[in-house]
Amino acid sequence: MTTLIFGHQNPDTDAITSAMTFAEYQRQLGNTDVEAVALGEPNDETKFALNYFKHALPRVITSAANETDTVMLVDHNEAQQSVADIKDVTVTAVVDHHRIANFETAAPLFYRAEPIGSTNSVLYKMYQEAGIAITPQIAGLMISGIVSDTLLLKSPTTTATERDILPKLAKIAGIDLQEFGLAMLKAGTNLAAKSDLDIVEGDAKSFNMGGLTVRIGQVNTVDLNEIYARQADLTATMQQEATKHQYDLFLLIATNILDSDSTGFAVGTGLDKLEAAFGTKFDADHRLALPGVVSRKKQVVPPLQKAFEA
Structure with missing residues (x-):
């Protein structure tokens, strides 16, 4: 049975792309039966990023229990921000960078949360720790999530982690960070x-x-x-x-x-x-x-x- 991986409702770019980068992380670890989905239609900013890096739009779901027993959460943990039937499935993993509230599970799980600029920043660390190579496409997805959440490093949520890893990811993706970042952010303001x-x-x-x-x-x-x-x-x-x-x-x-x-x-x-x-x-x-x-x-x-x- 496929484990669904998703971010919060009304997903932003970090929620969408972190589901994708975490799904690839799972596949590289040998857990191939996973799928990154979304709890809402991607916004214009996200569509720009996915099109730029030639990644298909995710499938949108409104419930999870009708097709799986297990899910993994990214970029959120609070129940009211998650899938409507979150209590009817088992959460096996969470990767996040937000506060922890209104969240509990009946069984142990993998939980990684850090007070840094984006969930993709946390996932970059996890890729490095596991020795998993980051492809140009995955680098692009990570960049998109980080740029979105930090407003191209202008947000006070930006940390030394983002300032360090964004140039490295831009080199892997083969892009001009400032040019891409501003174009992506502007795409979301129409x-x-x-x-x-x-x-x-x-x-x-x-x-x-x-x-x-x-x-x-x-x-x-x-x-x-x-x-x-x-x-x-x-x-x-x-x-x-x-x-x-x-x-x-x-x-x-x-x-x-x-x-x-x-x-x-x-x-x-x-x-x-x-x-x-x-x-x-x-x-x-x-x-x-x-x-x-x-x-x-x-x-x-x-x-x-x-x-x-x-």
Whole structure:
């Protein structure tokens, strides 16, 4: 029976590519009956990367227990971010770079998590430790995940690990890192082709904070005015989703990848705690200025968690 390997719902580039690189790692170790799949359609940024490195798009699944007993998780561990029937399958391995929350298993498992820039960074280390050669295509997939999660080394989540390994991977892949990285990031900012729902939910994750369900989405752009022009429709869509799925708070972070500044939009309860978390107030246009904030994992979730659990 094939073991399915996948990242979180609403997958970003690191979630998709780390599933692929971990699947290849398993094959190289002799575990050939594995398949990298996705819990949602790849976004434009990911499609650009996979096309660039000539890798097929992954199969998208909505459930796992109907076809396997065992799964491996990458780039996440929290149950609400995983496949809907995660409790009906056995998790045999996790490779991640996020906090550990709302996660437990009935049996021992392989678990590797490090506080570094991307899951592909962790996997690079695992390849090196196991003496597994990295092919140009795998190098390209790793680069894509790392560039996406670190915003081409501009995010505060970037560590010395990414600064060290990206040039090495670029040499293996035979690419100009800056040229490819900027082209890939820009490919994900074509907002005109996206619906309001695609923008607010395309990279959204749910978190349990102080007994409340907080939904946090993030969208990258090269011009925040594109977001401002659609603000009314975007917040209306956020309210519809919050009502439909019973989110207590829905926060959307719009990030300008060129200057590394963001603006927040929110609907729901706890807006005062949101303001307290960032030490600022919503302006007259119901926007929250977040200068220098680009990382949901490091700059958004921790202060929000602290504010809601105070």
